[in-house]
Amino acid sequence: MSIVVPVYNEQLNIEKFYEEATKAVAGLDMDYEIIFVDDGSKDTTPLILSRLTQQDAHVRALILARNFGHQLAITCGMDHAKGDAIITMDGDLQHPPAMIPDLVQKWREGYDVVQTVRKATDDAGFLKRLTSKWYYIILNAMSPVHITPGGSDFRLIDKRVLETFMRFREHDRFIRGMIGDIGYKQTTLSFIAPRRYAGKSKFSGRKMLHFALDGITAFSKTPLRISFYVGLLSGLLSVLMIIHVLYCHITGQAAPGWTTTMIVVCLMGGLQLIFMGIIGEYIGRIFEEVKQRPLYWLRAELGQKKD
Known part of the structure; x- marks a missing residue:
């Protein structure tokens, strides 16, 4: 033994x-x-x-x-x-x-x-x-x-x-x-x-977080698929927003637009950064493996x- x-x-x-x-x-x-x-x-x-x-x-x-x-x-x-x-x-x-x-x-x-x-x-x-x-x-x-x-x-x-x-x-x-x-x-x-x-304990909060990420990324591609589906949903919402803006323009409705624009920009920008981070986690693991150390x-x- x-x-x-x-x-x-x-x-x-x-x-x-x-x-x-x-x-x-x-x-x-x-x-x-x-x-x-x-x-x-x-x-x-x-x-x-x-x-x-x-x-x-x-x-x-x-x-x-x-x-x-x-x-x-x-x-x-x-x-x-x-x-x-x-x-x-x-x-x-x-x-x-x-x-x-x-x-x-x-x-x-x-x-x-x-x-x-x-x-x-x-x-x-x-x-x-x-x-x-x-x-x-x-x-x-x-x-x-x-x-x-x-x-x-x-x-x-x-x-x-x-x-x-x-x-x-x-x-x-x-x-x-x-x-x-x-x-x-x-x-x-x-x-x-x-x-x-x-x-x-030698497991700090940072080490526990890294360990948790290793567990998820080692056995699941779901985060990448979630990124894809949320991207599709964001694209659909963007199309709807464009239709709404065109409608307001054609009908001559006064729309300041600043609030709506800032909400959309912040929301989309935040989502993009989050999902770029998820993709980066997987790419980082690929980088470590291809070095073959x-x-x-x-x-x-x-x-x-x-x-």
């Missing part, structure tokens, strides 16, 4: 996570490896990981050359995993290591993907719960791929699923959507996410690789 754990500035959490994860796998009668992926941490995280790899042959550490982001850090760990079952989870203990035996049990029952579903988060505020709920509603309305509301990157996948996943090499990734779309025999397990053991690169690899 391979346990993949992306970490970024988690010096206060790593050792506690290691203790809990080691305790959880102790009774499973499975060989295992814990692969920490350091995503360009600025604190003492790499030093702690180096010490753990020296103390325990089950621990490996992949030190990325810079910060590549959570999804690419997970991808890096999965690329290097050698287990028959691969578990991905965060290192802040909001993904409870105590659930590892439950995931393995479902895998032994024949499931290729065991996806956890977060029913609630102890330290999540009202606004975060509300935005998360509506994000999944909008995403599933736009996308042909169903994304389970409350889904997280805490899951188990079989080795053959990993082999398929490794063929997907896009840069802007939304892994929970990719795994949902990959098929195979899947099931879910629910859990309540506890508070972070220590430290603060590697998804990530390592500064160091610590620990013994499992056969």
Whole structure:
């Protein structure tokens, strides 16, 4: 079994996570490896990981050359995993290591993907719960791929699923959507996410917004189609406005026109900028893909690789 754990500035959490994860796998009668992926941490995280790899042959550490982001850090760990079952989870203990035996049990029952579903988060505020709920509603309305509301990157996948996943090499990734779309025999397990053991979340509002955009643009062309249909509607309204102006001119009605003109110009200009932005998001993703740069690169690899 391979346990993949992306970490970024988690010096206060790593050792506690290691203790809990080691305790959880102790009774499973499975060989295992814990692969920490350091995503360009600025604190003492790499030093702690180096010490753990020296103390325990089950621990490996992949030190990325810079910060590549959570999804690419997970991808890096999965690329290097050698287990028959691969578990991905965060290192802040909001993904409870105590659930590892439950995931393995479902895998032994024949499931290729065991996806956890977060029913609630102890330290999540009202606004975060509300935005998360509506994000999944909008995403599933736009996308042909169903994304389970409350889904997280805490899951188990079989080795053959990993082999398929490794063929997907896009840069802007939304892994929970990719795994949902990959098929195979899947099931879910629910859990309540506890508070972070220590430290603060590394997901700022900007990062969460980018992550949300990646989820929508990776699996849906609906925003582009909405732009097209709204463009048609705007064109129809413009034709009607021209007819109205010509009618006023022919009948000799005095029409100052300034208010109407300004409303139309502002409305059309705003819509054009919005939809140019939507198109720009897709073009930007095309630009990143055609450069064909590697998804990530390592500064160091610590620990013994499992056969």
